[in-house]
Amino acid sequence: MAERNPFTPAFGTVPPIMAGRDRLLAELHAALEQGVGDPNLSSILVGARGTGKTACLTRLCEDASDAGWVSASSSAIPGLLDDILQQAQRASAQLVKPKPQRQLTGLSVGPLGASWDMGDEERGNWRTRMSALLERLNARDVGLLITVDEVDASLSELITMAVVYQHFVRERRKVALLMAGLPSHVHALLNDKSVSFLRRAQRHPLGTIADADVRDALKRTVASGGKTIDEEALEICVEATGGFPYMLQLVGYRSWQSALGKAEVGKEDARAGMRAAQEDFKEHVLASTYRELSAVDLRFAKAMLPDKAESRLADIARRMGVTSRYASKYRGRLVAAGIVEELSRGVLRFAIPGFRKYLQEME
Ligand SMILES: Nc1ncnc2c1ncn2[C@@H]1O[C@H](COP(=O)(O)OP(=O)(O)OP(=O)(O)O)[C@@H](O)[C@H]1O
Ligand SMILES: [Mg+2]
Structure with a gap:
């Protein structure tokens, strides 16, 4: 019997299990x-x-x-x-x-007479x-x-x-x-x-989804399709998802495909799934996000790269060689576009998983 992959990595599709919402x-x-x-x-x-x-x-x-x-x-x-x-x-x-379009609402009797x-x-x-x-x-x-x-x-x-x-x-x-x-x-x-x-x-x-919710949704979606998932494989998938709903579907879908014909999604399937999903994600999300950036947006984003995870606005401005005020205008644009998130005042990080790595590759 043909196996039906329960994951839904297509835009606009309601997933069988909604994580974190x-x-x-x-x-x-x-x-x-x-x-x-x-x-x-x-x-x-x-x-x-x-x-x-x-x-x-x-x-x-x-x-x-x-x-x-x-x-x-x-x-x-x-x-x-x-x-x-x-x-x-x-x-x-x-x-x-x-x-009905036309209706005789009154007859020509009584004080009102006929009206349409x-x-x-x-x-x-x-x-x-x-x-x-x-x-x-x-x-x-x-x-x-x-x-x-x-x-x-x-x-x-x-x-x-x-x-x-x-x-x-x-x-x-x-x-x-x-x-x-x-x-x-x-x-x-x-x-x-x-x-x-x-x-x-x-x-x-609609922010990122907590790992615990991602884990639960992956497990239940796999189960809904009649398979199980190995604990380590599950952790690989959770990590690759990075709290991003679309990525959850991509990783799940690709791992499942790798496990076709087997009762369990194993570690190797999850690894292969993760790699394939990252390619899909790059093509469908990262490349189009990158193309939408203006030249200054891009300079701002690149000025975040020397930091490991979080960046301070003051450092970004210094690296760009501009005032904090000027930099903060571009922070606003990138936050509004959902590319960067502000963790606390003046502390920023990339909001799209893998975007940092993609930028580094594009350098
Ligand atoms: N809560 C969720 N848990 C798991 N998967 C989800 C969840 N929400 C959406 N998805 C999956 O993520 C993908 C993107 O969902 P959707 O198309 O609703 O996003 P969107 O925010 O409308 O994107 P866009 O801005 O491009 O229109 C789909 O594959 C969908 O099945
Ligand atoms: Mg949409």
């Missing part, structure tokens, strides 16, 4: 159960590439339907408003029959149409969860959507907005004056 998912699930007024109903997931933003959004949409919500999921691309409306209409179609109701969902601007849909849903105590992935502040439709959403919240409608994006994009969105209220949205950083 239990608290976040529980918190957002509780908000959906709680309903109107819960601050987590307006949330933004922030994380570097491959930290699992899309996976979390997808998982939460699944959760939402158990908690009595329908969801409309989209990404911040042109056509966003229309897409959300259509997704919302489709999702609610089973629950609420749309009004065209159905607000079919005409009017986006807000009017969404309001009509929300009214029908909310009348049955069903909420609407809107998710927007890959936020991009330069998309005017996203700004329009956020402003209208604020009105829905003020009108106490049962509606939630869950967005996700790269740190720099979220940062730009929150600095847009027209959506300053979004700064009050709950921000949830």
